[in-house]
Amino acid sequence: MNGVNLIPASRRELAARRSRIRAWAVILAGVAILSAPAAAAFRAMWYLDSGPARLAIAAAQTETQDSGARLLKVRGETAKLNQAEMASRMVGEHPDWSLLLQAINLVRGDSVALESFDLRFTPPVAAAAAAPATSPTAGTEAKPTVAAVSERYTVNMRGIATDLSRVMTFVGRLEGLGVMERVAMKQSRAENNRGVVVTGFDVECTLADRLVAPTPKDTATAEVPAPGDRP
Amino acid sequence: MIGRASGYSAIGLDVGSRCIKAVQFARSRKGLNISAIACIERSGKGERGTLLAAEAGSLREVFARQGFRGRAVVLAGAPGRMLSGVMELPPRSSGAPIDQIARMELARANGCPPDSLELSWWELPAGKRAQDGTHVFAVGLRHADAHEAIDGLEAAGMEVRALDSGTLGISRLCALLSTSPATPVTGLLDIGWSGTSVAVLLGTTLVYQRLLPEMGMSHLHSRLVSELLIDAEAAEFVIRRVGVSNELSEEQRNWELLEDARSVVADHADSISAELKASLSYATRRHDATGAASVLASGGGASVPGLLDRVQRASEERIRAIRPADIAASPKDPLAATLAMDPRLACAAGLALEPTAALQLEAATA
Numbered sequence: 244m245n246g247v248n249l250i251p252a253s254r255r256e257l258a259a260r261r262s263r264i265r266a267w268a269v270i271l272a273g274v275a276i277l278s279a280p281a282a283a284a285f286r287a288m289w290y291l292d293s294g295p296a297r298l299a300i301a302a303a304q305t306e307t308q309d310s311g312a313r314l315l316k317v318r319g320e321t322a323k324l325n326q327a328e329m330a331s332r333m334v335g336e337h338p339d340w341s342l343l344l345q346a347i348n349l350v351r352g353d354s355v356a357l358e359s360f361d362l363r364f365t366p367p368v369a370a371a372a373a374a375p376a377t378s379p380t381a382g383t384e385a386k387p388t389v390a391a392v393s394e395r396y397t398v399n400m401r402g403i404a405t406d407l408s409r410v411m412t413f414v415g416r417l418e419g420l421g422v423m424e425r426v427a428m429k430q431s432r433a434e435n436n437r438g439v440v441v442t443g444f445d446v447e448c449t450l451a452d453r454l455v456a457p458t459p460k461d462t463a464t465a466e467v468p469a470p471g472d473r474p
Numbered sequence: 475m476i477g478r479a480s481g482y483s484a485i486g487l488d489v490g491s492r493c494i495k496a497v498q499f500a501r502s503r504k505g506l507n508i509s510a511i512a513c514i515e516r517s518g519k520g521e522r523g524t525l526l527a528a529e530a531g532s533l534r535e536v537f538a539r540q541g542f543r544g545r546a547v548v549l550a551g552a553p554g555r556m557l558s559g560v561m562e563l564p565p566r567s568s569g570a571p572i573d574q575i576a577r578m579e580l581a582r583a584n585g586c587p588p589d590s591l592e593l594s595w596w597e598l599p600a601g602k603r604a605q606d607g608t609h610v611f612a613v614g615l616r617h618a619d620a621h622e623a624i625d626g627l628e629a630a631g632m633e634v635r636a637l638d639s640g641t642l643g644i645s646r647l648c649a650l651l652s653t654s655p656a657t658p659v660t661g662l663l664d665i666g667w668s669g670t671s672v673a674v675l676l677g678t679t680l681v682y683q684r685l686l687p688e689m690g691m692s693h694l695h696s697r698l699v700s701e702l703l704i705d706a707e708a709a710e711f712v713i714r715r716v717g718v719s720n721e722l723s724e725e726q727r728n729w730e731l732l733e734d735a736r737s738v739v740a741d742h743a744d745s746i747s748a749e750l751k752a753s754l755s756y757a758t759r760r761h762d763a764t765g766a767a768s769v770l771a772s773g774g775g776a777s778v779p780g781l782l783d784r785v786q787r788a789s790e791e792r793i794r795a796i797r798p799a800d801i802a803a804s805p806k807d808p809l810a811a812t813l814a815m816d817p818r819l820a821c822a823a824g825l826a827l828e829p830t831a832a833l834q835l836e837a838a839t840a
Contacts, residue, residue, distance in 0.1 A: 245646050245678050246828065247594035248636040249551055249615040250624065258633075 338396075343422070347400070350416035354409035357402040365395040396450040399429075403441040407431055410444045417448060425449040482509060484546040484635050485537065486643065486826030487627075488819070491522045491668040491692070492774075494529065495822040497798055498542050506802040508823075510541040511813045522668050523552025523623065523640075530626030547632045548825045549623060550640035553671060553685055557584045557591065557614040558639075560598065560682075562607045572608060580612050591616050598681050599761050611680060613639050636828065640664070641673045641683055643824030648770050649678045650801045650827075659767035661754050661791065664821065665746065665775020667691045672750055674757035682757040686749055691775050694742045701738055702731050718743060719780030743781050747788030754791065769793040772820035798823035 248255070340362065351357065404410045410431060418426045429445040483499040493513050500509035514536060520526050525533070534545065561579050564570040576595045581588040595612035615637065624634045644662050662673040670689035674682035687693075691713060698709035712735045716726060726732065754767050769791045771782055776795040786793040798804075799814040801823070813819055 245649060245680075246636070246638055246642050247613050248638065249592045249594065249613070249620055250634065250637045251592050251617045251620050254621070254624070 346420055346422070347417070350420065351413060352409070355402055355404045355413045357400055359401040361399040363397045363399070365397065367394040398448040398450065400446045400448070401444070403434060403436060403443050405441060407442045410442055414446060417446070422450060423448045482543045483826045484548045484828060485542050485544070486822040486824065487547050487549050488640060488822040488825060489520070489523050489525055489550070490666060490818070491520065492516055493818065494525070494533070495819045496537065496542065497819055497822040497826045499802055499826050504803070508798055508802045508805050508810070508814050509543065511798065511805065511810050511819060512536070512540040513813055513816065513819060521552060521554065522666065523550060523555065525623070525626050527626050530630045533627070534630050534632055545632050546635045547627060548636045548638055548828060549627065549634050550643060550821060550825055551615050551623065551637055552619065553640060553669065554687070555615065555619045556639060557616070558683055559583055559612055561610050561612055563610055565607050572610070576610055576612050580614050586616060590618070592620060596679065599676055599679065638825055640821045640825070641671060642680060643821050643827070644772055644796070645673070645675055645678065645680055645824070646827045647796060647801060647820055647824035648675060651770070651796065659754065659758055659763045661750060661767055661769035663746070663750055663769055663771040663785070663793070665691065665771065665773040667774055670746060670773070670775065672753045674753060676757070676761055676763055681761055682753060684749070684753055689742070689746055689749065694739065697738050697742070698735060702734055704731065712739065713778055715779065717779035717781050718784045721779070739778065739781065740784055743784040744788050747785045750785065750791070751789040767791055770796040772796050772817045774818045776817035796820045
């Protein structure tokens with residue numbers, strides 16, 4: 244024995260711990276210094292290697308943008324086609340009025356002569372959602388709470404008859420056709436036509452409401468009617 | 475420790491009563507060199523082995539100015555506070571906890587709790603009366619004293635690597651000088667200002683140590699002042715320049731108090747001789763050592779003119795002073811070279827030789 248160390252053990256332990264901490268700090272700093280170039284090299288390699296991937300991503304993004312633009316264009320065209328279809332349907336599905344005229348002519352008989360025939364079209368309006376649609380001519384009760392779009396035609400006829408009873412018969416026959424929702428005798432009067440006293444009359448007929456498919460802008464407020472609701 | 479990448483040893487620091495001595499070695503291809511050496515006069519009165527706060531604070535700056543490298547220090551504990559003793563413990567074969575028993579014994583002998591001191595011990599060579607148990611030499615220091623010695627230095631930014639015994643430091647220096655295996659008994663005589671330490675080495679093992687406070691140079695100084703009725707500076711001059719040497723200048727020969735002064739110094743030397751002789755005799759008989767003993771002297775007292783010759787004649791032992799320059803090449807600076815020849819710095823030089831380094835050097839020398 245040629246030397247002793249009488250530094251208290253607790254103090255030596257503390258010094259050893261400090262020494263270990265310093266050593267680890269140096270080691271960690273060294274590792275950080277050594278790994279920094281490696282990390283930089285790895286990053287550089289990653290950046291270089293990712294060139295094709297970046298190009299693919301850019302191409303995909305461009306393609307996505309182009310697809311979006313094409314989709315918008317197609318949507319616009321679709322909207323235009325829808326409008327054209329609606330117009331075409333409105334024109335194409337127009338009633339054949341000759342059949343109505345023939346029917347009226349048949350029920351007119353020989354005692355009634357028509358002087359004027361006025362057919363008016365009322366544009367489609369959204370029917371009240373809660374209002375029950377009545378369809379006397381169809382003879383069935385409409386389903387309630389059907390939100391639909393209906394169009395209406397009104398026929399105003401003016402004419403003369405030999406007497407009032409013939410007019411009433413004509414009105415009754417019109418109702419009997421089954422295509423009129425409502426037939427109203429608006430006015431009757433006595434007229435002198437070429438020295439002969441006749442009965443003049445004005446009759447207003449409302450054709451049954453025809454439900455049509457709602458346009459896209461109406462779908463927010465109205466539902467498409469059931470097939471049975473159509474006249 | 476020498477042999478590290480830096481090539482410089484820790485700074486051996488011996489805090490004396492009047493001077494702070496420091497030595498640092500460096501290893502080169504040619505061998506061991508004294509890279510830095512310093513002896514700093516203490517401004518205030520301090521205890522040996524204990525630095526004042528102001529001294530510790532300025533020490534690092536002084537070291538840097540004097541060319542010391544690093545901040546690692548090996549410090550000697552204050553001799554007056556070191557606890558030591560020879561104990562007879564149960565034999566190792568009994569399986570008894572010798573370390574615990576040694577601690578308890580040393581604590582009991584010095585009246586302190588066992589867990590309040592740091593202890594180190596080593597086995598002594600088996601002597602005539604050591605057949606029944608294990609004889610150990612224990613050295614200890616109270617934790618409070620250790621903290622007091624270390625705190626100031628660490629606050630100044632120094633790193634206290636070891637707190638050693640000054641005597642063991644000198645023994646490391648002696649181990650490098652003991653080239654003759656025929657002289658296994660070595661006496662160590664450290665004549666300091668505040669006291670004289672007598673120790674005996676068997677080979678390289680410290681087997682005996684005794685501190686003699688009344689035999690310090692301060693005691694001689696006080697005797698000179700009180701018995702010759704001279705002032706302190708004159709007493710200092712007698713110790714440094716006159717001593718008991720016959721080689722005196724004409725002016726010194728004509729001094730009327732010369733013989734009285736020499737008589738006081740000779741009496742002091744004879745007292746030291748008697749203690750040395752008794753210690754050597756006791757140690758050799760106890761440990762059944764044979765062969766002639768040699769004595770190595772260090773400390774300021776070893777520089778007193780003629781004192782060692784007087785001790786040698788009185789004790790009939792071969793005695794010589796030990797200096798840092800005896801084991802390492804001196805620095806080129808004249809002042810540092812002078813310090814390297816000063817026996818006062820032997821303890822600091824020994825402390826700078828940490829145990830591992832000293833053993834390596836010893837093996838290399840052999």
